[in-house]
Amino acid sequence: MDRLMSMRVFQRVIDEGGFAAAARALDMSPAVVTRLVADLEEHLGARLVHRTTRRLSLSDAGETYLSRVRAILQDIDEAHDIASAHTQDLSGMLHIMTQPVLATHVLAPLLASFAQRYPKIVLDIKVESFKEPPIEDYDITLFPADSSFDGDVIARKILSTQIIL
Template identity: 35%
Template sequence: MDRITAAQVFVQVVERGSMAAAADALDMSRATVTRYMAQMEAWSGARLLHRTTRRQSLTPAGEHALARCRQLLEIADDVALSPADDADPVRGLLRVACAQSLAQAVLMPVLAGFLRAHPAVAIDLRIDSRAVHLVEDGVDLAIRITNDLDPNIVARRLGACESVVCASPAYLAAHGTPQQVQELAHHHCLAYSYFGRSLWTFTDGQGRPDSVPVAGKLSANESQVLLEATRQGIGISLQPVYAVAADLASGVLQRLLPDWRPPVLGIHGLYVTRRQMSPALRALLDALAAGLQATAPRAPRRQAPAARS
């Protein structure tokens, strides 16, 4: 953990009277402030604050830590950073966490252009399907596809992720092609195992919702595995358009139920705070937002039948 940021958090908690007020002042999530305070007490080896339901007060160890933290922040403020006048302020190492399929299919073209534009930046891309803890894992930016963000997390919407239901020709030849969403309940559907028995939801052309519980012979916690299983004819899966666009174009997979649309999910960038954002992180977020909105594949819209003369 960054000790200077931890010191800033502690000073704000003391000066503003609560962790909630400090979180608002620093534009951090309350969970992040709580983790920084826990780490401060771990470093100090003692409790720093007495807390009751109405007020908080410093312990003797807290008074000593507060004085040292203020000294540290004064020293940090006095440090003059003097890059050359022509130096690019967008520099440094960025640690970015992302799922494999999104990184390969969507992020890499954007990151390649970003790195060419900013040669003083390096990116450590951490591929993992699990949700990381930004502070504990030392991650500057986590990219997630979801419509269910924790309200305590600082996030920026970068783009949209559309999905399609698809299967291989071999699977459809053996098991038939579903014509209505409720027929999916009788097929082998490949579910994301983090969610147990999956409920797939849809909206029809008139905006009417529908949902169907699905299950099958295989589930996995990695979307790339489910995609390969779909190609192998093991079952039907719900896939991001960016992951299957090439397979649909080549005929390796066939899109099913085109009149029914799964929810569009947001692609979000998660980070600790807006106020202390580095120029490099700000530039990367801008590049991702521009790149994802311009290039993210979209599911083709069903053409309305031509009117007869």
């Protein structure tokens, strides 16, 4: 059971005033929403919601649990927002060196989405043919795996591709 999802669904059921309304708001089936809350109650060993044909009400355990769930979910959402803000605030110059064929077929298709995601990063891209990848003055050097190099380099395979010339 995904406890976090169950907690969010439980809170939404209460906020929306019913299982069907919560299901519509969450774009889930009413059966799934009902099952998630029932599984949560079973996991906790306590009834959280009193159900009748006409209304829904919280049990004492449900009221206590809901107040903690609200605080926990708010903390989780705030933590997510803070972490997301850090990636959006990256800034500075990124120096990239690559060969013409990789610039055209690998790097170019990625540039628009990268610039949109990190608008404060300025890209300095140098494209030229080389036999050995330069290891100085660049943050990233893209090169074919069959290239050799000397020095203190951290190399990682980032993709496999076939280029037909």
